[in-house]
Amino acid sequence: MILKISLIMLCMVFGNCDVHTSIQQLKLLYNGEGELLAALQMFLRETDARNIADLQELNVELKTVHHQGYGQPDFMLNPINQFRAIRRFKRTWEGIVERLEVIHDGAAKEFLKIAERLRELSIWPDEDDITGASVSIERLRNVYNIMIYNLINGQIYNFKTSPMAIDEVYEIAEQLYNEEDYYGASSWLEVLIKMLDRTHQDQRAVLEKSLKLLSSCHYREGSLKSSVDYMEQLNDLVPNDKSIYATLKKYKSTLQNSEAKADKIVRPSDPLNKFRDTYEALCRRNIKTPRELSKLYCYLKKTPIPFLPAKKEIANLHPKISLFHDVIFDGEIEQIKALALPSLQRSKTFAGQKGDKRRISQTAWLTNIMDKIVKKISERVEQVTGLSTWQCWDLPEQQRPSCSTAHCEDLQVLSYGIGGNYDVHHDALRGNDVTAFNLHSGDRMATWMFYLTDVIAGGATVFPIPRARVPAIKGAAAFWFNLHRNGDEDSRTYHAGCPVLLGEKWVANKWIRETGHEFSRKCSTDPSR
Ligand SMILES: O=C(O)CCC(=O)C(=O)O
Numbered sequence: 001m002i003l004k005i006s007l008i009m010l011c012m013v014f015g016n017c018d019v020h021t022s023i024q025q026l027k028l029l030y031n032g033e034g035e036l037l038a039a040l041q042m043f044l045r046e047t048d049a050r051n052i053a054d055l056q057e058l059n060v061e062l063k064t065v066h067h068q069g070y071g072q073p074d075f076m077l078n079p080i081n082q083f084r085a086i087r088r089f090k091r092t093w094e095g096i097v098e099r100l101e102v103i104h105d106g107a108a109k110e111f112l113k114i115a116e117r118l119r120e121l122s123i124w125p126d127e128d129d130i131t132g133a134s135v136s137i138e139r140l141r142n143v144y145n146i147m148i149y150n151l152i153n154g155q156i157y158n159f160k161t162s163p164m165a166i167d168e169v170y171e172i173a174e175q176l177y178n179e180e181d182y183y184g185a186s187s188w189l190e191v192l193i194k195m196l197d198r199t200h201q202d203q204r205a206v207l208e209k210s211l212k213l214l215s216s217c218h219y220r221e222g223s224l225k226s227s228v229d230y231m232e233q234l235n236d237l238v239p240n241d242k243s244i245y246a247t248l249k250k251y252k253s254t255l256q257n258s259e260a261k262a263d264k265i266v267r268p269s270d271p272l273n274k275f276r277d278t279y280e281a282l283c284r285r286n287i288k289t290p291r292e293l294s295k296l297y298c299y300l301k302k303t304p305i306p307f308l309p310a311k312k313e314i315a316n317l318h319p320k321i322s323l324f325h326d327v328i329f330d331g332e333i334e335q336i337k338a339l340a341l342p343s344l345q346r347s348k349t350f351a352g353q354k355g356d357k358r359r360i361s362q363t364a365w366l367t368n369i370m371d372k373i374v375k376k377i378s379e380r381v382e383q384v385t386g387l388s389t390w391q392c393w394d395l396p397e398q399q400r401p402s403c404s405t406a407h408c409e410d411l412q413v414l415s416y417g418i419g420g421n422y423d424v425h426h427d428a429l430r431g432n433d434v435t436a437f438n439l440h441s442g443d444r445m446a447t448w449m450f451y452l453t454d455v456i457a458g459g460a461t462v463f464p465i466p467r468a469r470v471p472a473i474k475g476a477a478a479f480w481f482n483l484h485r486n487g488d489e490d491s492r493t494y495h496a497g498c499p500v501l502l503g504e505k506w507v508a509n510k511w512i513r514e515t516g517h518e519f520s521r522k523c524s525t526d527p528s529r
């Protein structure tokens with residue numbers, strides 16, 4: 001109930017809720033579908049069956065797919081199930097709403113009321129959500145090297161869900177094509193085409209669309225011979241179609257007049273992520289050598305609280321990246337999540353701002369005065385790191401407006417949805433448009449990041465330059481410095497949040513600023529320190 005009210009408030013204020021980026025909204029969507037099904041059932045029971053035979057059939061189909069998730073709390077944590085649910089709303093439920101709007105009698109009205117409520121909650125997916133979900137599945141495929149055949153069969157590692165329908169597979173390819181990802185689209189289409197049975201009428205129609213799209217992918221990528229081959233296959237399949245014949249002629253003539261030799265679509269490089277290969281390898285597994293691993297260690301670090309040392313694990317030596325275990329407890333995590341939930345919003349980046357595909361998550365900022373727990377865990381960061389977490393909130397209220405030099409930022413809570421990730425970036429603010437940030441406190445000297453969930457698969461934090469990998473472990477926190485002691489940015493701490501493959505990921509960042517640490521982290525002219 002609290003969750004629903006929070007989301008209503010959030011979506012009323014911000015409009016489109018980017019359902020595909022939020023696990024919470026996707027879970028609500030699944031429950032909403034249950035309500036729609038019950039209302040549709042009621043309508044069908046009360047209505048003359050002769051006029052609505054197709055709706056009866058749809059109802060059975062929808063019930064079957066929906067019921068697969070019954071009693072399975074992890075069902076909506078699977079990207080395939082998430083994509084499907086989003087698509088069902090846009091492609092099937094929307095059509096049913098239109099039909100019932102025409103009828104608009106007693107039971108139809110009840111159904112429409114539920115649909116209206118879901119729209120008011122802004123959790124009813126739109127076209128952008130289908131695009132976002134398709135792009136996320138493709139990202140997961142690339143980062144985790146998953147075979148398309150396995151995804152189509154509903155298999156992600158050893159987690160299985162029901163196989164995808166042909167239309168769903170085609171939709172992913174078409175969405176990628178519209179996003180100009182011809183490598184992604186062609187990869188899906190090649191697999192799909194092999195699976196289709198041309199003697200089956202419905203499948204034959206998908207085969208025709210797929211050949212046309214695949215041929216166009218190759219044409220656009222300059223892989224002209226293949227573009228002609230696929231168009232020829234389509235022309236053989238549909239011999240008397242003038243438009244197909246005309247396209248074939250056009251492709252053939254482009255091929256004849258071209259010197260291009262490429263006959264394969266290769267995955268394009270990412271100009272914004274020169275670390276892509278190492279980043280992806282690290283997302284999949286640890287890539288340090290056994291010798292490098294043997295140098296890592298852990299110990300109990302003293303804190304100001306007697307008999308309460310911190311469990312410190314060194315995840316990387318140079319630069320030092322630490323993982324502190326058991327620094328936030330389950331009850332505290334639940335309180336932090338509950339406080340963040342009402343104000344979660346699609347995350348922004350400095351480069352792309354809101355809606356950037358490089359950062360798929362939702363963000364909320366919590367201040368120390370919102371609740372005792374926020375201050376308490378802020379103090380814990382100070383106890384473990386020895387760095388100050390003093391903020392203007394610590395002053396009497398009337399002095400706060402003139403205070404501008406806090407030693408750290410408020411707590412930033414992040415929740416990742418389907419394929420949620422944060423591409424390689426640096427936390428230091430210099431070089432970015434920092435007008436929104438108070439630089440009186442200096443730059444982000446250090447990052448402390450609490451992991452508020454375990455992640456079933458994926459979601460590690462990785463540092464491509466030192467080839468370090470920190471797994472998301474509930475209750476633990478990663479810690480590193482973003483700046484050298486001479487104040488320069490330490491580029492070795494470029495890092496990324498790997499896409500969540502299965503499950504959900506919540507983290508909370510506490511960024512420690514330079515101000516207030518003149519003695520606790522003494523400066524040095526030696527840039528290597
Ligand atoms: O989620 C992660 O693992 C990394 C998040 C991050 O780097 C950030 O929020 O700045």
Ligand SMILES: [Fe+2]
Pocket residue numbers: 425426427495
């Ligand atoms: Fe970061």
